[in-house]
Structures are given as C-alpha cells and as structure tokens.
Amino acid sequence: MVVTAVIARLASWLDQRLGAARAAEAGAGKVFPEHWSFLLGEIAFYAFVVLVASGTFLAMFFDSSLVPITYEGSYAPLHGAEVTPAFASVLDISFDVPAGLLVRQVHHWAALVFVAAIVVHLLRIFFTGAFRRPREVNWLVGVTLLGLAILEGFAGYSLPDDLLSGTGLRVGYSITQSVPVVGDHLAFLVWGGEYPGTEIASRLFIGHVWILPAVMGALIAGHLLLVVRQKHTQFPGPRRTEDNVVGERLWPTYLAKSVGLLFLVTGVMVLLGTLFQVNPVWLYGPYDPAAVTTGAQPDWYMGWLEGALRLTPSVAFRGFGVEVPNVFLPGVLLPGLTFAGLYAYPFVEQWWTGAADREHHLLQRPRDHPHRTAFGVAVVTFYVSLFVGGSNDVLVAQTGWDIAVVINVMRAMVVVLPLVAWWVTRRLCRQLQADDVHAGQVERIRERVPDA
Amino acid sequence: MAESGSGDGAAVRRVRRTVLVAFAGATLGGIGSVVAYALDLGQHWVGLGLAVAFLGVGGGLVAWGHGLMPGGGDVEERPPVGPPAADERAAGASLRDRGAMVGRRGLLGGALATALSATGLAALVPTLSLGPSPGDALRHTAWAGAGAQRLVTREGRAVAVDELQVGGLLTVFPRDHVGDADAQAVLIRLADDVTVRAPAEVSATAAGHVAYSKVCTHAGCPVGLYEAIEQQLFCPCHQSSFDVVEGARPLMGPAARPLPQLPLGVDDEGFLVATGDFSDAVGPGWWSRP
Structure with a gap:
C-alpha cells in the first residue's frame, strides 16, 4: 500500500538523521504487566x-x-x-x-x-x-x-x-x-x-x-x-x-x-x-x-480540610507575645503534617520494620503486610471521618438533630474510628493469611491425592 | 496494524464485528455532534454525540487490542536498577578524580556559594512588590478616625433608632464604605428587659441596640444568622455560635474569640451612629496580633 510505503520511507529518513530506530524498537517492545x-x-x-x-x-x-x-x-x-x-x-x-x-x-x-x-x-x-x-x-x-x-x-x-x-x-x-x-x-x-x-x-x-x-x-x-x-x-x-x-x-x-x-x-x-x-x-x-x-460545600477534595476546620475544638493559644490562631491547626498544621507524613512514609517504614534494603519489584498483597495495611486503613478512616465532618450542617438540615451534639459525636468519631479501623483491619489481614495457609494445605493435599 | 494470525474463527469474527460497530457508532456520534453544534440543537446533543464518539473509539480500540492483538505473557528481563557495588565506587571515583583537578575548592566554592546566595536573594526580592506590608491595616477598619459615623444599610440608608424591631438584625456599614469586607457589622435590637453583660460594654450600646463585627473570628466568614430567642449569632460556614448578650462570647464550634463590639450612639436627628472603631481587631487572628 502507498501509505505503508510512505511511512516506511519517512521512518528510514528520520532514522538516518536521528538514529532512533533501535531505541524505538526497544521501546515498542517494552512489556507492561x-x-x-x-x-x-x-x-x-x-x-x-x-x-x-x-x-x-x-x-x-x-x-x-x-x-x-x-x-x-x-x-x-x-x-x-x-x-x-x-x-x-x-x-x-x-x-x-x-x-x-x-x-x-x-x-x-x-x-x-x-x-x-x-x-x-x-x-x-x-x-x-x-x-x-x-x-x-x-x-x-x-x-x-x-x-x-x-x-x-x-x-x-x-x-x-x-x-x-x-x-x-x-x-x-x-x-x-x-x-x-x-x-x-x-x-x-x-x-x-x-x-x-x-x-x-x-x-x-x-x-x-x-x-x-x-x-x-x-x-x-x-x-x-x-x-x-x-x-x-x-x-x-x-x-x-x-x-x-x-x-x-x-x-x-x-x-x-x-x-x-x-x-x-x-x-x-x-x-x-x-x-x-x-x-x-x-x-x-x-x-x-x-x-x-x-x-x-467545597469540592470533594477540600472536604477533609473543611471538616477539620469545623471539628477543631475552640482553642487558640495566646502568650509570649504571639497568638496561634485556631485555623492554624486545621488549615496549616494538619495539611503540613499530612504531606510531611506522606513524603516520609517509605523511609519511615524501611527504618521502622528494618526490612531488607534491596530492590522490590514484586508487589505485596495488603494482607501480607498487616501492620502497614492496618495503619493505612486507620489513616484513611481518619480523613474520611474529617470529610464526613465537613458536611455536618447538611446532616443537621436533613435530620433535625442538634448541631452541638453532632459536632461532638463527629469529634469523637475522628479519634475513635481510626483506632477501630486499625484493630479490625489487622484482625482481617491475619484471618485472610490463615485462610491462605489453609487453602494452600488443601491445594497440596489435592496435588498428592488427585481425586480428593 | 496487523492482526494476530490466529485464523478467522468465529470468535475473531465476533470481535471484528464489535470493533466495527464501535467505530461506526463513534463516526455517527461525531457527525451527530457536529450537526447539533451547527444547527444549534442544544449543548446536550453536542455533548451526547461527542461522548458517543469518544466512547466508541475507546471501546473499539480496547476490544481490538484485547481480542485481535498478541496477548499477554511476554517476558522482559529486568536487570537491577541500581549499579553493582563495584560500579558505584568506580563512577564515584572518576568524578572525584576530575573534581580534584578543579583544585582549591574550599575558598572558591565558598565564594561561589556566597555569590549565589546574594544573587538569588536579589532575584527574589522584587516579588515583595506583589503586596504592601500590612502595617496596622489589620488593626483598624473604616469606622476608625472619622468621629461619629452613621450606620447605613447595604442600600446606603441611615438607620433610625426605632427602625429595627426587637429581635431584628441588620447588616450595617460606614456611610462611605458600603459593602466593605472588614467594616461590616451586625446591628441587633435587644428586648427591652435585656442588658448586655461583660465582656460586652454597656456604654457601647444605644437605645437597646448592640453591634458586633460580622467577620467571624474563626475563619472570616460573615456571621449571618441570628437566633432571636436564644440571642445567638451563628456562622453558617463552620457552625460557630456567639452569645449576643455576653459580648458575642463563642458558645459552640471552633471560634475561640468573641466578635469585637462596635460602640454605638444616637445623633441629634435620631439616627444610630458608631462612635469609634471596633473594640478589637476584626476577623481571625494572626501571630503578631496585638
């Protein structure tokens, strides 16, 4: 076909000037899992x-x-x-x-x-x-x-x-x-x-x-x-x-x-x-x-900050000639710590677990690493709780509940739910691991006794 | 693009048909969208046609790749990303060798660092032109300095002493600053048998009226709602509430400071005036707030 011929000639013209054919060939052969x-x-x-x-x-x-x-x-x-x-x-x-x-x-x-x-x-x-x-x-x-x-x-x-x-x-x-x-x-x-x-x-x-x-x-x-x-x-x-x-x-x-x-x-x-x-x-x-x-209500990705602004208790420090305004805690400190934590996590985990410092290219399933998974689920629960806190007025408007009670319950949820999530997740991971071991044993028995 | 040479079985024919239908749908969707745009049939038809076009091309390509192209299972070797330990030393060594030839790095390097710091500072300093220094702008509002100023409504109308009903609320501004973001105040008429208590100044009330800054001390939203029965101001942004009788002391929610009070008086013609600025800096705090 004419088109194919033109493409081939253009490719070879470019290759003679850029020497890109081998790189392109290697790139085109790259394998994606x-x-x-x-x-x-x-x-x-x-x-x-x-x-x-x-x-x-x-x-x-x-x-x-x-x-x-x-x-x-x-x-x-x-x-x-x-x-x-x-x-x-x-x-x-x-x-x-x-x-x-x-x-x-x-x-x-x-x-x-x-x-x-x-x-x-x-x-x-x-x-x-x-x-x-x-x-x-x-x-x-x-x-x-x-x-x-x-x-x-x-x-x-x-x-x-x-x-x-x-x-x-x-x-x-x-x-x-x-x-x-x-x-x-x-x-x-x-x-x-x-x-x-x-x-x-x-x-x-x-x-x-x-x-x-x-x-x-x-x-x-x-x-x-x-x-x-x-x-x-x-x-x-x-x-x-x-x-x-x-x-x-x-x-x-x-x-x-x-x-x-x-x-x-x-x-x-x-x-x-x-x-x-x-x-x-x-x-x-x-x-x-x-x-x-x-x-x-802000766009959804601001919801955690909105919730933090709403649920932070009524505190502001004043002394030594400075004032720490209330919004500093949810507006500056929380996002600061969030991103500091995100940046630091890979290095902290490496240091904390003392895992072998080598290259890892095979992924882990969440259940295979209960500590990390439980910690991650707890952190996600924390931010989801804040997110829910960002809509407390909508909740009150729909249910007629007392706003003061809703705020206090949500403050408690932000603290308690992550702990519950952490404990439940760890149990769940262990259970799934145990099931894996059991399934593995059944598999091995099947291999030995084909009719089982 | 070549198709995998797995013959023209029924399965392959089915995939080919799916892909063809998807691409045909995309073509029709695209044409439909253009026609809808040209004939001004409405944006939903333009959007629907465009969506069908994109989804058709996308779905067709995925089906083509999935059903007619070489499948997975190809293996590529993965050499370690990092260098073998020996290489690392060699690469570092050659860099160090050539670095050594630069010579006398202590003095020159230090001088370069100093020069770069000064240059960088000089290059960044013009960004300060983006905004003035706050000075004492945050401490004062447009109520300050001009003596007694009449309170005016959003429409610019002065407020007479008997205008507001008991339990009523009005947003007021200085006459020449209607709509001003930090001079805005809420004027409230209390019931006859109610007098304000500390930290509110009784002397700053006039004819049963009390006025507070409308800028929430938490995050700066307008404190726009008033519960007349409980005599509470409420901020709809983050649900702080303030006790109007007790100097707008925060009762609930995240706010930690009372709303500053506006000192009121009545002029000769029976209109409400502010006799000075708010009792404190309005709005949320900052680290060097006096």
Whole structure:
C-alpha cells in the first residue's frame, strides 16, 4: 500500500538523521504487566489531558478582572446586577458561548475525577508496597503531584468570583494569615493588600493556567520516565519474578488498549459534563463579602480540610507575645503534617520494620503486610471521618438533630474510628493469611491425592 | 496494524464485528455532534454525540487490542536498577578524580556559594512588590478616625433608632464604605428587659441596640444568622455560635474569640451612629496580633 510505503520511507529518513530506530524498537517492545489497578494512574494522566484541552478553551473566554461592571448577558435573573468581569465571563461561557457550558462542566468533572484518580492510585501504591526501593523517588514525585492537584483545583474553582468560591477564598485568606510569624505579610503579598482587593483572581488565573499546569506537566513527565527507567512492578504469579516483567508489549497491544482508555476516560468526562450539572455559579450569585450561603460545600477534595476546620475544638493559644490562631491547626498544621507524613512514609517504614534494603519489584498483597495495611486503613478512616465532618450542617438540615451534639459525636468519631479501623483491619489481614495457609494445605493435599 | 494470525474463527469474527460497530457508532456520534453544534440543537446533543464518539473509539480500540492483538505473557528481563557495588565506587571515583583537578575548592566554592546566595536573594526580592506590608491595616477598619459615623444599610440608608424591631438584625456599614469586607457589622435590637453583660460594654450600646463585627473570628466568614430567642449569632460556614448578650462570647464550634463590639450612639436627628472603631481587631487572628 502507498501509505505503508510512505511511512516506511519517512521512518528510514528520520532514522538516518536521528538514529532512533533501535531505541524505538526497544521501546515498542517494552512489556507492561496487566492488572486493573495499574490503570488508576493512567486514568489520572488522561484526566489531566482532558483538563488541559478543555481548560485551554475556557481560558480564551475568561476575564480575571475584579473591577465591577453591570451584567448584561443573557441570564435574565442577574440582568443589571453589579458583578465582576470574572463572574460575568463565566456566565458568558455558560450561557452565551456555544458549547461553553458543556466544556465548562467537562472541565469541572475532569478535575473531580483527576484528584480522585490520583488518591486511589496513591492508595494502590501504598497498600501494595510499590513505594519501596527503588521507587521512593517516584513516590515523592507522586505525592507532590497530589498536593499540586489539590491547589490547582482550589485555584480553578475560586476563579468565577461567585458567592461559594468567594467564601472559600475568604477562608483561604484567614488560613494564609495564620501561617507562623509571616502570615499577615504573606496574605498581603498573595492578595496584593487587604482582603478582598482586586488582584486575587488574576493571580489565581496565572497560577491556574500556567504555573501549576507547567510544573505538573514536568512532574508527570518525570513520573512516567521513572516508570520506564525502573520498569513496572507486578503482582507475584506464575513465571513472575523479581528479575523480569511479564505482560503485554507496548506495540501494538498495550498501546491500543491505553489509547482506548484515553478515549474512554474522555468519553466518560464528556458524558458527565453533558448529563450532570456541576458548580452552577449563577445560582450562587456574585460574591459579596457580607453574604454567605448555608449548606456551603467545597469540592470533594477540600472536604477533609473543611471538616477539620469545623471539628477543631475552640482553642487558640495566646502568650509570649504571639497568638496561634485556631485555623492554624486545621488549615496549616494538619495539611503540613499530612504531606510531611506522606513524603516520609517509605523511609519511615524501611527504618521502622528494618526490612531488607534491596530492590522490590514484586508487589505485596495488603494482607501480607498487616501492620502497614492496618495503619493505612486507620489513616484513611481518619480523613474520611474529617470529610464526613465537613458536611455536618447538611446532616443537621436533613435530620433535625442538634448541631452541638453532632459536632461532638463527629469529634469523637475522628479519634475513635481510626483506632477501630486499625484493630479490625489487622484482625482481617491475619484471618485472610490463615485462610491462605489453609487453602494452600488443601491445594497440596489435592496435588498428592488427585481425586480428593 | 496487523492482526494476530490466529485464523478467522468465529470468535475473531465476533470481535471484528464489535470493533466495527464501535467505530461506526463513534463516526455517527461525531457527525451527530457536529450537526447539533451547527444547527444549534442544544449543548446536550453536542455533548451526547461527542461522548458517543469518544466512547466508541475507546471501546473499539480496547476490544481490538484485547481480542485481535498478541496477548499477554511476554517476558522482559529486568536487570537491577541500581549499579553493582563495584560500579558505584568506580563512577564515584572518576568524578572525584576530575573534581580534584578543579583544585582549591574550599575558598572558591565558598565564594561561589556566597555569590549565589546574594544573587538569588536579589532575584527574589522584587516579588515583595506583589503586596504592601500590612502595617496596622489589620488593626483598624473604616469606622476608625472619622468621629461619629452613621450606620447605613447595604442600600446606603441611615438607620433610625426605632427602625429595627426587637429581635431584628441588620447588616450595617460606614456611610462611605458600603459593602466593605472588614467594616461590616451586625446591628441587633435587644428586648427591652435585656442588658448586655461583660465582656460586652454597656456604654457601647444605644437605645437597646448592640453591634458586633460580622467577620467571624474563626475563619472570616460573615456571621449571618441570628437566633432571636436564644440571642445567638451563628456562622453558617463552620457552625460557630456567639452569645449576643455576653459580648458575642463563642458558645459552640471552633471560634475561640468573641466578635469585637462596635460602640454605638444616637445623633441629634435620631439616627444610630458608631462612635469609634471596633473594640478589637476584626476577623481571625494572626501571630503578631496585638
């Protein structure tokens, strides 16, 4: 065929100039082990691709100015209202740009899925011990990407200058102000003066569409390069050892499936954005520092911080000429410790267990490492409890329970449930291990007595 | 792309049919989406067509890869990622040898580090232009300095002493700062038989009215809800509540400081005024809060 001939000639022309054929051949032969859980990171990556594509479209229409104008777009209920161009341009995207609302909703859904996929991917890495030597560096890169993804999401949904996100920014300002020693200066630096000012949206915009995506893109590239360099982990199984990788070759099978996954992920995002409304800012209205909605909820990945803000007891230290504001604990200390713990975990586990310091390429099943699994489940339970605490007002509105009682019960849950989860998980792991031993014995008996 | 040469059995024909149907569906979905866009049929049709297109291509590719391409079980050797111990020493040694040729690293290296520090500092310092120093901006609001100022509503209307009903609440601002984020205050009219208690200043109330900063001392949300019967202000963001009678002392939730009180008075024409700034810095704390 003509096409094939042209491709072949082009390939050889390039090879004579780049000498890339051998590298490409080796790369195309790279083997990828198969397991559904290995797709979680790919889903996160493809969600990022969707975010960049849809975000580029949105950036063409967004105006980050905060100097008030009169709204004259086609959303009638706000006609003649004093709004900022940031808010008005998001309404324009939603009501006046053809396919604008679709792209906006796809973008928001993709952001929700992006962070979710990263978190579940991280849990997979954690519970299978894939972070162990030699992959500690990639764990650090991945944890950094999680932190940046959360920041990127917060910056993004704060852009429209609506009542909900404006309230979120006010809380962000208070948290920034609570940073030790330099907090008040830092808040003035970031906001360009006292809250709210007119600078923050354009600064968030630059951060959201350029700085953070550029850094994340570079880190994702590094993340993938390290997987190529170190090769993928695999679960133990027939013929699988620490010295090989068993699976499908990149060309053609794995490539077809992975590109297929890219299209499937994109299709699901488009479907979500088509069918399910997300962040209808016109219903929240423009931001007004003196107004607030009840039942305000941030995007899901901020839920643990929201819950921590709500459940932290009424304490603030004052003495020795300093004040430690209450929001320092849930807003600065908790996320600081969370990410410090995530960064440190591979090294702490290595030091704590004194496990052999060698390369690990075969994964562990969660039950095979009860201590790690129980600890991980306890930590996850802690954050889920905080997340639930972030919706205490919604719960009260639906049940009519006393808010003071709900807060105290949830405070207790945050402390008690992780301990319960730890104990139950450890028991469960041991039980599963015992079942394995039993099943193994039955297997051996079967081998000896074929008719058994 | 070549298909695996496993013959044209029934299974292969079935997969081929699935892939063809998926790609045909994607084509139709894509065309449908374009038509919906061109004829302005609504964004849901544009989205639905686009979703079908992506899902069709994706599903088709996965089915093709899964059913018609070489399966798994290929083995690739995995040499250790790290170097053998001997190599490590050799690589390090050669670097050290060439490093030694640089010579006199103590002095020059130290000078370079110093120079880089100064250069880096100089390069970063302009970022300070992004915002002014807070100075005492956080300690004062627009109520300060101008003598007695009338309270005005969001619409800019002054508030007469008999305007607000018992148990009523009004958000008020200084006349020239309507909508101001940190001067916003809540004005409450207490029942006739209620007088405020410490830490509230009785002398700062006027004609049965008391006013507090509307900025929550926890995280800065507007304290927008008032329970008239229990005389509590409530913040809808993080559920802190404040006792209006006892100087907006925090009762429940995470807030740890009372809402600062706004000193009130009545002017000659019977309108409520603020006689000065709030009793304390408004909003959440910071480390050097006075």
